[in-house]
Amino acid sequence: MGDFIRFGYDITDDGDDFGGDNLDEVRAAAKWETVSRNATVFIIDVTDKSIFHSFQDPDAEDSKTSLIEIALTCVSNFIKSKIICSDRDLIACQLIGTAQSQSSETDFKHVHTLLPLELPGAKSVIAVEKVKSNFDASKLGFGHEASFADAFWVTQNMFSRVTSTLSTKQVFLFTMNEDPQSSNQHARKATQQKILDLANNSIEVEVLGLAPPDGFFDMTVFWESALPQLRDKTASIADPTVKIKELLYRVTTKEYTSRAxxxxxxxxxxxxxxxxxxxxxxxxxxxxxxxxxxxxxxxxxxxxxxxxxxxxxxxxxxxxxxxxxxxxxxxxxxxxxxxxxxxxxxxxxxxxxxxxxxxxxxxxxxxxxxxxxxxxxxxxxxxxxxxxxxxxxxxxxxxxxxxxxxxxxxxxxxxxxxxxxxxxxxxxxxxxxxxxxxxxxxxxxxxxxDVSLKVNERRECANEEQVEAAQAVVNKLRFNFDPENFRNPQLSRFYAYIEAIALEKEAVEEPEDTINPSPQTIDSRLGQVGLEFVRCFGLQPGSGGGQGAKTTGAKRKVHSNLSRFYAYIEAIALEKEAVEEPEDTINPSPQTIDSRLGQVGLEFVRCFGLQPGSGGGQGAKTTGAKRKADTSTAGSSNASKKASVNVNPIEMRQAAVEKKLGKYTVAVLKEACELYQLPTEGRKQNLIDNLQHFFKAN
The missing domain is CATH 2.40.290.10 (Ku70; Chain: A; Domain 2)
Incomplete structure (x- = not known):
């Protein structure tokens, strides 16, 4: 080896093989895919009635929550994550301290199996959300003294009935009880022994202590001596939390630790x-x-x-x-x-x-x-x-x-x-x-x-003032990057729609696009530094979405034909009495052009020998407004009135190039033919053909 070890680039990823093998199969064979599955059981302790007390939600300032809602939200979010990331894993959920006793083991009182140990799906999420939204309506009851040893026994039986190979087996206990069954030493020893039995069967128990924002959960009272990993000092004790994001992070971190x-x-x-x-x-x-x-x-x-x-x-x-x-x-x-x-x-x-x-x-x-x-x-x-x-x-x-x-x-x-x-x-x-x-x-x-570039051309370098201005911008926009704060917007939107359909939601919750920068936030953080950067490089304020940009969030200019088409479709579909004509945002206003041109427009007309008002320039009044019918008496025998129509040569030539002369009326086409000294006899198509040949030849 040389002095430095450098990394190259290899796109094949172990895909170099002989013959005509399918490249996708070769690459798939080279990847490490785990074929085992994990099993996770959640146990929520509702023996303490204060788990239902409401307090200010730390994740939302204008709403209240409770510890039971936080625990069930964590379970629900974990199931959703598993459905997306690891749909082969098994999940179960138990409640202890309930009035109802519904489990596979009928001998255990006040232990209710909310979800059996099975593959997660939409029904699992709906069941958890139903209990979370209205616990009283579920008629499960709470506040009854229950044995943790019985709950762990039911959990062990769940794992024993799984016939497939399990890579990891995890149990997460949400509880406010830091000293369970303090008056019953026999029950305390039974709980400790059952946790030890689970550990001997490669089932790890994690206690997630719950406490209100002003409370404290002391793991050293009982759980530190009951959990083998804490007793042997192979794991650290985390403080209790009521933040769902942090609680879910702890669960996923522990659960994925053994996923190799x-x-x-x-x-x-x-x-x-x-x-x-x-x-x-x-x-x-x-x-x-x-x-x-x-x-x-x-x-x-x-x-x-x-x-x-x-x-x-x-x-x-x-x-x-x-x-x-x-x-x-x-x-x-x-x-x-x-x-x-x-x-x-x-x-x-x-x-x-x-x-x-x-x-x-x-x-x-x-x-x-x-x-x-x-x-x-x-x-x-x-x-x-x-x-x-x-x-x-x-x-x-x-x-x-x-x-x-x-x-x-x-x-x-x-x-x-x-x-x-x-x-x-x-x-x-x-x-x-x-x-x-x-x-x-x-x-x-x-x-x-060797990808070294040898550029012989002279490159223009920034001066010292421009470098300092760029450094100031970089320093102002510096932030602590954490990948956990940025979600893939395409995936988030995809799964939001899938989740809404699977869970039968009435509306789709649009996910936040966390990678789309806010120009307002950037402008507020830059302040005077942004203006100084613009000045040093001779840029226009507001160009490129930087300082002073006003385009972001404004109405987009849309194609007038599409807007009109969908306006008619919407009126027919919704059975509206009248069609709301959409605003034509791409059609220039002659009045605005005239006001901006002023004397410059008149000078332009004079230099080129044009008539004021022709071509939609200075003084033009025809574009976007109703055409005025100028009636005059013709020299015919029946003295009929003929409408005099102003013809715009530029627009007429453009329509001929695009083969859109058919949009004009017969009167306009005849006047155009008279203007160019072309025959005016025949039907509308004859007039169009005459104009097409004329513009093509000239």
């Missing part, structure tokens, strides 16, 4: 230990549409077959060979040969050495990074060895260079294991950054390209 993409063995100079691979960022996209049979509404599937070009027969997989062109000849390879060529190393990570973190260059991007964390279940002692390696890399400010093979048969990659120290919020104790290694993929020698 893969579990690999890591070789550290002959010593192997287990690690789990996680992904911090995934590109969110709309789900693909499902094709259904039009008669049965059942899902239909497609199948691809390989057919011989000579006989038309369907070929079996063993009858197909792949070839790679080399030197103008086809080198034929069988499936076994192809697989053996791809198998270069077993799956896992192999440490090759260490380099200083100063030699890690982040200027280029190869592919999204991953994150590894010790997997004690794979190899005993992995946590100790991993922590020792992490502490050593942090203290010496180095990263590990390793070879990584994601799965059996995948191509090996070079990666830098960049150490990260654990960071907690000082006030709440919530983990901001976990301890572990970032797996940053680095290129091979063949992947690096």
């Amino acid at each position: 993409l893969s579990s690999l063995k890591m070789d550290l100079f002959g010593k192997q230990f287990g690690v789990k691979v996680f992904s911090f960022v995934n590109i969110a996209s709309k789900p693909a549409g499902v094709k259904l049979d039009k008669d049965t509404n059942k899902e239909v599937f497609s199948r691809t077959e390989t057919v011989s070009s000579e006989t038309g027969e369907v070929l079996m997989p063993d009858e197909v060979r792949f070839a790679q062109t080399f030197g103008g000849e086809n080198i034929f390879l069988g499936k076994t040969e192809r697989d053996s060529m791809k198998y270069l190393a077993p799956s896992g990570l192999t440490v090759m050495g260490f380099r200083s973190t100063k030699q890690l260059d982040f200027t280029n991007f190869l592919r999204p990074s991953h994150f590894i964390y010790p997997d004690e279940s794979a190899v005993k002692g992995s946590l100790v060895l991993f922590q020792a390696l992490l502490n050593s890399c942090l203290s010496q400010d180095v990263f590990a260079v390793c070879q990584i093979v994601t799965k059996q048969g995948s191509y090996p990659r070079l990666a830098a294991l960049c150490p990260q120290k654990e960071i907690l919020q000082p006030d709440t104790g919530i983990q901001i950054k976990p301890p572990g290694f970032h797996v940053i993929y680095i290129p091979f020698a063949e992947d690096v390209r």
